[in-house]
Amino acid sequence: MRLTKFILPLLLCAIPIAIGTFGFTTTEKKDHWKQLFNGKDLTGWDTYIGPDLDDNGKPINGNPIGLNNDPRHVFTIVKDNGENIIRISGENWGAISTKKEYENYHLQVQFKWGALLWGQKKGKKKDSGLLYHSVGKYGADYGAWMRSQEFQIEEGNCGDYWGVAGGMADIPVNKKSETEYVYNPQGALLTFSQGSKQGRHCIKNGDAENPTGLWNTVDLYCHGDTSIHVVNGKVMMVLYHNRQLENGQELPLTKGKIQIQSEGAELYYKHIKIEPIDKLPAEFVKQ
Numbered sequence: 001m002r003l004t005k006f007i008l009p010l011l012l013c014a015i016p017i018a019i020g021t022f023g024f025t026t027t028e029k030k031d032h033w034k035q036l037f038n039g040k041d042l043t044g045w046d047t048y049i050g051p052d053l054d055d056n057g058k059p060i061n062g063n064p065i066g067l068n069n070d071p072r073h074v075f076t077i078v079k080d081n082g083e084n085i086i087r088i089s090g091e092n093w094g095a096i097s098t099k100k101e102y103e104n105y106h107l108q109v110q111f112k113w114g115a116l117l118w119g120q121k122k123g124k125k126k127d128s129g130l131l132y133h134s135v136g137k138y139g140a141d142y143g144a145w146m147r148s149q150e151f152q153i154e155e156g157n158c159g160d161y162w163g164v165a166g167g168m169a170d171i172p173v174n175k176k177s178e179t180e181y182v183y184n185p186q187g188a189l190l191t192f193s194q195g196s197k198q199g200r201h202c203i204k205n206g207d208a209e210n211p212t213g214l215w216n217t218v219d220l221y222c223h224g225d226t227s228i229h230v231v232n233g234k235v236m237m238v239l240y241h242n243r244q245l246e247n248g249q250e251l252p253l254t255k256g257k258i259q260i261q262s263e264g265a266e267l268y269y270k271h272i273k274i275e276p277i278d279k280l281p282a283e284f285v286k287q
Helices: 004-023 280-287
Strands: 046-049 076-079 084-089 096-100 107-115 127-135 147-154 161-164 167-175 182-183 187-191 216-223 226-231 233-245 248-251 257-262 266-275
Touching: 004 076, 076 266, 084 147, 107 127, 127 216, 127 266, 147 216, 147 248, 182 233, 226 280, 233 280, 257 266
Parallel strands: none
Antiparallel strands: 046 096, 076 084, 084 266, 096 257, 107 216, 107 266, 127 147, 127 257, 147 161, 161 167, 167 182, 167 187, 167 233, 216 226, 226 233, 233 248
């Protein structure tokens, strides 16, 4: 009995080693996420604010408020249920942008709408946007944003595509009207850009946005020249051959900074994180 008392614990300690020897040990998946918002301040981000606009969206003067100059506190950190989050007032058009460039990644962001609307956006849908592969000079589009691809964040239209200041992509679509095209994975592959017949806007397929006031999760997958817009777990569209128009020449657009817009509406962002990927999720590409 005394021997059993001492041997049994030794045997129990040895069991995990034996299991590992025969290949049954389970390994935890490594967490490769990098937090882009540290939960305290905007370290790692720049702010850029365009010119003041009148209620018709016309510049009052041509002078941008500029880089890392935010006199009206458009971009601030506030508390929500005890958690620090980013508030974007929307009072001026502009963006926060990462100081670093990224490529081949999965980006995840959570957002919810506030109540305020400003200028030409009063009485309209609340609007913002996640701009990726951002390159070139600040203020290239409407004096507020860099050249980029836009994952639209707008009430009822989350997941749409806009080519910003020369961004362009090929998207399979069905034609809805003379000026509207809707993503369809089995549709005709057409080019969307400012100079194309289709224009620079493509409408997402379906709707997955939560009611105003609730948090939404958006996922952006970028690998090579392909990108995928996902809202609350549902694929909104897949874009192919991401590229840009530079001095009349089409060039690849597969990496760049990430911008989050201020565009006339109050909203909040949190849990902004990114991880590297070596391929696109098969289940999303198939859709």
